[in-house]
Each structure stands twice: as C-alpha cells, then as structure tokens.
Amino acid sequence: MNFEKVRDEKAAEIEKILYAYLPRQEGHQKKVIEAMHYSVMAGGKRLRPMLLKEAYVLFGGKGDGADAFMAALEFVHTYSLIHDDLPAMDNDEYRRGRRTTHVVYGEDLAILAGDALLNYAYETVAGSILEHPGNEAYVKAFSVFAKKAGIFGMVGGQCVDVMNENRKEPLTMEEILFIHENKTAALIQCALMCGALLAGADEKQAAMMEQAGSAIGLAFQIQDDILDVTSTFEELGKPIGSDEKNQKATYLSLTGMERSREEVKRLSDRAVSILQGLDERNEFLEELVLSLISRKN
C-alpha cells in the first residue's frame, strides 16, 4: 500500500462529499454561502472526516452511511477555524497559505459564516437521522457529536486557550492538557466514536475509540507546537513562531523539544495499540495515526 497516495485519494473523495453537502451558492444569502464554500473548500488534510470514515469501516460500516457525519464534522472544524482567526481571537490573516475568511469577506460575514457552518453541521446531522428512521445509533452519534463539539469539548478547550492570552501568569500544565484534550482531541474523539457508533459499535467499543482519540489528539497538538517552532512558512502555509510571538505557554515550552517528541511517539503508539487490540484491523487507519508523528504541516 502506498500510504500517501491512498490518503490523498481518500482526501479527494472527502472533498467531493463536502462539496455535495454544502448549500448551493444562490439566493439572497448567496454571499455568506460563498464564504462557507471558501472556508470549507480551502484544502487541509481532512483528517477528522477521514478518521470518522476509517473508524466506520473498521467496525464493518459499508456504503455512504457515514458521509453526512463526515461532512458535518468538517463543517464544525471549519467554523472553529473561521472564528479562531478573527481579529478579536488569534487575528490570523493567513491559513493554509490563503487569506482567512474575515480578510476576504469582512468580519461580520465571517462571524455569520461560522455560525452558519456550525448550524449547518446540525442540519446535516438531522437529515442523516431522518434518512435512517428507527436506527438509534444515529441519535447516539448525534449526542456524542454535540457534546464533543461544545462547552465540554472543543469550545471548552478554546475558552481556556483564550484565557492564555488574556492573563499575565502562564497556563499550568494541567490547563494546557485540558486545552489539548478539548480543543483538539475532542473532535478526533468525535470522529472515531461517531464512525464506530454509526457502524453499530457498542458503548464499550465507543469508549475505546474515545481513549484512542484522546491520545491521537494530544499527539497531534504537541506536534503542532513542534511544527510552530521547526517549520517554515512554505511548509506550514501560515506564519511560524506565532506561539512564541504571542508568549503562549505550550506543552513544548514547558517540557522542551526532546520530551515533546517522545510524548508524540508514546501517544501515537498507545493509540495504535488500542486499534490493534480490536477484533478487526484497519491498516490504513493505523498508518494514518502513525503519520501524525512525522508530519511536516
């Protein structure tokens, strides 16, 4: 298996799904729908929907039964990026080498495009539940999805992250781990858990996916810290050194490069060992998780 080729093909398939689920660019609200398209179709690894689909396949899921949740999850991820980039938040003008949504469409429409995407994620989920009447797994997946996206998941992590910029004393390691567990890991957990549940996994299996997601998310975020220091603008597609510039306390700044690299490896190994302990295997998913260690952007 040529991992990178397969991964890129899968990402291209996901792009088609995302486009198919986005609303058409027409009507009085056309401009904000364009902003939704601009931000969703801006490229990226599509890691979250890919993880969702691979967990779905791992637990025996077939066909397009997870497509709506894949799109919805990427919509949630994208809205969080739009709002994160706003002047009142991280004030980033570039992401993935392109101008951010508020730079192109204005702050007001960027706020609304984010709101629209978050809500549209749930419209998409609602449509999927209605298409599978009597299938309680879809309702359970919706419940997990909402929790992991919200105040006890991603948004909760973002809030503590914002405090990082608003106060003088640096964050504690406990707070940093809370941020990573929620701001980043929660949507990875969401992906693996929803994929598993939609394929018919039971609660114990979903809990194992939650643990794997936690390890992957933390590894991913520490790797992000590392790349912010070691990468170049061209590789990363956005300004580097922003954590240091913003005087942000990170896992890396508190523990150093060597310990951070070791932790990324340890967590990835742990995630893979959870995946390898299941009845079935998904080699691509295992490689995908391992690839997070060596990623360059």
Added chain:
Amino acid sequence: MNFEKVRDEKAAEIEKILYAYLPRQEGHQKKVIEAMHYSVMAGGKRLRPMLLKEAYVLFGGKGDGADAFMAALEFVHTYSLIHDDLPAMDNDEYRRGRRTTHVVYGEDLAILAGDALLNYAYETVAGSILEHPGNEAYVKAFSVFAKKAGIFGMVGGQCVDVMNENRKEPLTMEEILFIHENKTAALIQCALMCGALLAGADEKQAAMMEQAGSAIGLAFQIQDDILDVTSTFEELGKPIGSDEKNQKATYLSLTGMERSREEVKRLSDRAVSILQGLDERNEFLEELVLSLISRKN
C-alpha cells in the same frame, strides 16, 4: 384571565427551565459558562419558548416534554443576540438596559459564549431525543429546529441584514421582507412548529403553524421598527433611533408609519385566525399574539 399576570408567571417558569438546562458554572471553562448564564438570564420576554410551550399545549402536549426544546430555542435566540451586538456587527453596548456580553467579558469570550450556546442548544436537543427513544416526532422537531435556525432561516436573514450596512444602495422591499421572514419569523415558526410536532401534530398542522409564525414574525419585526422610532430608552432598555442612525432601510422607512401600523394589525389578525381555525383553542396563545401589536418594548 389577567393576561399580563399569567404571561409574567409563565415567563418566570421559563426562566427556571432555562437555568436548569444551562451548564453549571464550574470547571476550567467556568468563565465562559458564566458568560452563557449572563446572557441567557438577562431577562427578556421569553417569547419564543413561550410560543413553543403554548403550541405544545394547543396540540394536546402534557408535562415537561417540550422543556428541552424551549430551552434550546432560547439558547439559539441568545447566541444570535450576543453575536449581533459585537463591534463587527451592530456594535451595541446595551441590551435590555444591561451591558452586552462582549462589553462585560471581552470580544473573544463573547464570540465563544455565542458558539457555546448555539452548540449547547443542540446538546440539549440531543438529550431530549435520547430521552424519548423511538419517538420520531422529536427527530422531526430537531430537523425543523436546525433548518429554521440556520442559513435557510435566522442566519440567512442576518446575512442579508448585514449587507444592509455594507453597501451604498438601500435594500429593496423584497430584501427587507426576506430579512424579516428569516431573521425574525424563522425562530417564531420554529417555536410553533416544534411545539406542535412534539405534541404529535401532523405535517399539515405543522405547515399551518409555519404560516402563523410567518405572520407573527413579520408583525413583530415591523413593530420593532415602529418602537425604534416612537419609544424611549427607558421603555425599550436600549438606545432608540438606531435604525435611522445606521441609515438602515426598514419596512417602516419604505412604507411609512400608518401603513406599518396597519400591517402589524393585519398580520396579527391573520395569525390569530389561523389559530382559531384549529380543532382546539388556546386563548392565552391568541392573546399573546395579539399583544404583539400593542407592545411597548
């Protein structure tokens, strides 16, 4: 029946429900949960959850089966106010006589508190669906809820409203009606339709509620235009004359005061005649709708 006393009692009951559904103010993300409480518990007429409950009762609903959707709807309404008030949007420092959320908590936490409330609305809806397994009415209500809150509902209306400020030529009447139908009427429709569906109403009845909601919402918004011109700061609890100050084209500015007042009356009568044409009656709901004509704030 002393309408105002009953209405205030019902509003007080709704406040208890809202408080009960909000997350507890604790944990690392405590500050943003405080901001959620600050904005949700800021008073207001609680019109949307009240309409939802009364529609539920009208169609034979009993007990607390609609409570979660009532709370969720007010959470959506509140998030939209938080984001509307932001400096990049309407830049309002006061609402209902209190400082707006971003003035108290900062722009970044206000954006996140809005995001958190929108998402928490869906966490609340998901919990309610899970509590009523096999009851497809709850899934249908979720689907209506998501559509009316989003790009083809409230957010769609907000987007066109924002265009009003971003461009030189004034909005056309068609665009203004689109704004009112979506920015305001959509959540009223959401209230009446979800209340009806949760009580077991069929699709034809839900469609009648949609029509009534359209009339009520448009009446409500034109009345809002009128109050912006005729009210005082003390009565309204927010700055008056803001539409004129912002050079906003409104139904009122295009048609004049007399025609606007007539239209509010005509639309309210139409809404009430729909309600009176049903098998059962809910006199309080009818009075509530009529009270929108004569409201002072």
